[in-house]
Amino acid sequence: MDRILITSAIPYINGIKHLGNLVGSQLPADLFARYMRCRGHEVMFICATDEHGTPAELAAAKAGKQVEEFCTEMHEVQAEIAKGFRLSFDNFGRSSSPQNHVLTQHFAGKLAENGFIREVVEEQVYSPTDGRFLPDRYIEGTCPNCGYDSARGDQCDNCTKQLDPTDLINPYSTESGATDLEVRETKHLHLRQSALKDDLDAWINSKHDWPVLTTSIAKKWLHDGDGLQDRGITRDLDWGVPVKKGTEDWPGMEGKVFYVWFDAPIEYIAATKELTDANGEDDAAWKRWWRLDEGAEDVKYFQFMGKDNVPFHTLSFPATIKGSGEPWKLVDYIKSFNYLNYDGGQFSTSRGRGVFMDQALELLPADYWRWWLLSNAPESSDSEFTWENFQAGVNKDLADVLGNFVSRVTKFCRSKFGEEVPAGGEYTAEEAELIASLTTRIRAYEGHMSAMEVRKSAQELRAIWVAGNEYLQTTAPWSAFKTDPDRAAAITRLSLNLIRLYSVLSAPFIPDASAKMLAAMKTENADWPGDVAEFLAALPAGHAFEVPEVLFAKISDEDREAWQERFAGTRD
RNA sequence: GGCGCGGUAGCUCAGUUGGUUAGAGCGCUCGACUCAUAAUCGAGAGGUCGGGAGUUCAAGUCUCCCCCACGCCA
Numbered sequence: 001m002d003r004i005l006i007t008s009a010i011p012y013i014n015g016i017k018h019l020g021n022l023v024g025s026q027l028p029a030d031l032f033a034r035y036m037r038c039r040g041h042e043v044m045f046i047c048a049t050d051e052h053g054t055p056a057e058l059a060a061a062k063a064g065k066q067v068e069e070f071c072t073e074m075h076e077v078q079a080e081i082a083k084g085f086r087l088s089f090d091n092f093g094r095s096s097s098p099q100n101h102v103l104t105q106h107f108a109g110k111l112a113e114n115g116f117i118r119e120v121v122e123e124q125v126y127s128p129t130d131g132r133f134l135p136d137r138y139i140e141g142t143c144p145n146c147g148y149d150s151a152r153g154d155q156c157d158n159c160t161k162q163l164d165p166t167d168l169i170n171p172y173s174t175e176s177g178a179t180d181l182e183v184r185e186t187k188h189l190h191l192r193q194s195a196l197k198d199d200l201d202a203w204i205n206s207k208h209d210w211p212v213l214t215t216s217i218a219k220k221w222l223h224d225g226d227g228l229q230d231r232g233i234t235r236d237l238d239w240g241v242p243v244k245k246g247t248e249d250w251p252g253m254e255g256k257v258f259y260v261w262f263d264a265p266i267e268y269i270a271a272t273k274e275l276t277d278a279n280g281e282d283d284a285a286w287k288r289w290w291r292l293d294e295g296a297e298d299v300k301y302f303q304f305m306g307k308d309n310v311p312f313h314t315l316s317f318p319a320t321i322k323g324s325g326e327p328w329k330l331v332d333y334i335k336s337f338n339y340l341n342y343d344g345g346q347f348s349t350s351r352g353r354g355v356f357m358d359q360a361l362e363l364l365p366a367d368y369w370r371w372w373l374l375s376n377a378p379e380s381s382d383s384e385f386t387w388e389n390f391q392a393g394v395n396k397d398l399a400d401v402l403g404n405f406v407s408r409v410t411k412f413c414r415s416k417f418g419e420e421v422p423a424g425g426e427y428t429a430e431e432a433e434l435i436a437s438l439t440t441r442i443r444a445y446e447g448h449m450s451a452m453e454v455r456k457s458a459q460e461l462r463a464i465w466v467a468g469n470e471y472l473q474t475t476a477p478w479s480a481f482k483t484d485p486d487r488a489a490a491i492t493r494l495s496l497n498l499i500r501l502y503s504v505l506s507a508p509f510i511p512d513a514s515a516k517m518l519a520a521m522k523t524e525n526a527d528w529p530g531d532v533a534e535f536l537a538a539l540p541a542g543h544a545f546e547v548p549e550v551l552f553a554k555i556s557d558e559d560r561e562a563w564q565e566r567f568a569g570t571r572d
Numbered sequence: 573g574g575c576g577c578g579g580u581a582g583c584u585c586a587g588u589u590g591g592u593u594a595g596a597g598c599g600c601u602c603g604a605c606u607c608a609u610a611a612u613c614g615a616g617a618g619g620u621c622g623g624g625a626g627u628u629c630a631a632g633u634c635u636c637c638c639c640c641a642c643g644c645c646a
Contacts, residue, residue: 346642400611408611413607415607416607478608479607
């Protein structure tokens with residue numbers, strides 16, 4: 001039995017994520033976690049909300065709430081949606097947790113001790129009216145280039161020219177409208193990633209089995225231009241982890257907090273501690289996952305994320321870990337994903353384009369989305385969501401191939417033999433052939449699942465479903481029944497056992513339907529198939545079952561058209 | 573403008589270190605079956621692998637140039 005640590009990139013607290021976000025990290029991570037549990041491994045599957053930073057403060061203000069209150073509510077919303085999609089996190093934590101405060105401050109302290117922190121004095125725009133420093137994009141003014149009067153401090157939306165806030169003519173705060181802005185000096189901490197560059201480079205180069213997407217992004221950041229740059233890890237904000245050197249105050253850094261990208265990945269560790277704390281366990285319980293000197297030596301650590309998160313996970317977070325000089329667990333494998341596009345364009349949170357997680361669950365059960373998204377996961381390149389493809393894929397794979405198989409077998413049996421596994425008849429060469437073919441396919445499926453080859457896994461699983469229909473078509477028990485009822489009974493007995501096989505194999509993809517299939521077969525035995533012939537004999541003659549409700553209703557053309565229309569524009 | 577990733581059947585995508593007639597699913601056509609959610613199974617049609625040049629006994633797969641789409645950065 002292996003010990004498998006899995007983390008999914010943590011979604012930002014501000015708003016509900018769209019299907020592109022889901023398929024880029026949480027969903028494939030869940031697939032892998034479920035599979036590893038099915039295979040009997042000890043799994044720790046961690047996710048959380050990323051709660052700090054200006055966008056959260058502003059969203060809270062807009063909602064007329066305190067930021068803590070806002071985050072608590074939004075965390076609850078995201079946690080509920082995650083449950084709706086059957087994301088099987090062992091803990092869905094919060095980056096604002098006390099555990100993360102302590103750990104983040106601890107790492108910063110160690111980095112400072114080891115000389116990887118540099119204090120830098122910068123000039124930033126301060127608004128006396130707002131009582132705070134303003135991030136570039138919360139300052140607007142007239143563009144010096146094109147004269148557009150609502151150019152942002154980082155870029156002009158009209159002429160696309162990149163700007164500094166000080167370039168703007170008649171700048172004002174977008175928060176208060178205040179125009180009495182001034183430039184003030186402020187001190188910040190920078191993480192000396194440049195000093196760790198060679199170490200990180202060697203580490204990345206040793207990862208020969210990582211996806212090209214992952215390593216190519218990391219290498220670009222390492223070698224592009226002047227190479228890996230130091231990065232500011234603090235901000236002049238209220239909402240965040242207060243800057244401390246371990247448990248000590250940090251002179252000159254009063255009133256400042258760590259920047260989100262510094263504390264967010266540390267939350268992976270903190271969320272594990274949140275879990276064990278909640279369970280009343282001691283520190284050894286979480287350290288055995290994260291500390292090489294306290295039991296994590298044999299842990300295999302997998303991270304899942306979209307490509308936009310790769311730099312933080314290949315460079316920034318490892319720099320934090322390595323720079324600490326302490327034996328923390330480093331990631332063993334980074335599975336990264338491209339983007340899922342929506343109907344010819346991008347999904348967009350800010351513009352509300354596409355289907356969002358809460359809306360998706362209003363339309364259809366989780367299994368529909370899980371199956372389609374995973375079987376079309378953007379692994380090797382960006383991929384595309386269209387309503388036509390979604391409808392066709394779901395109807396064909398889930399309703400016609402899998403759902404209908406369950407229907408035809410259980411209903412045939414009920415009408416000819418009653419609602420129990422029929423006795424009589426012998427297995428022939430046809431059964432031997434089916435079992436041989438299934439064995440090959442199941443072993444291939446296991447290989448793809450272990451390798452996190454999501455699309456290939458889905459393809460193989462589908463082929464296994466098809467094999468059942470093929471078998472029925474060839475053996476035609478409805479014909480055999482007329483001349484040789486015993487033969488028909490043998491075929492039906494095997495086919496009923498196939499339903500249990502499909503339940504077990506499909507569980508990581510479509511957990512709800514899987515549970516329904518197992519329940520219909522009136523068994524709780526969901527052990528993974530080793531010897532297939534043996535597995536298919538587990539439900540013996542005389543074992544009762546029931547005909548389940550239709551597993552997957554089809555998506556009608558009317559529904560599809562209505563949804564297409566509804567989601568054509570922006571989110572209401 | 574620089575960099576990055578792509579451009580393979582109507583659609584969505586696979587194609588290992590260059591090597592026999594370029595693959596899958598859907599869609600389409602035809603056939604079989606009638607247990608089943610008008611479901612299933614089989615067969616077939618369909619691509620000069622964005623364009624051009626080159627390296628090689630051999631290129632979708634390597635090199636160069638160009639075109640197109642997307643993304644990141646200045």
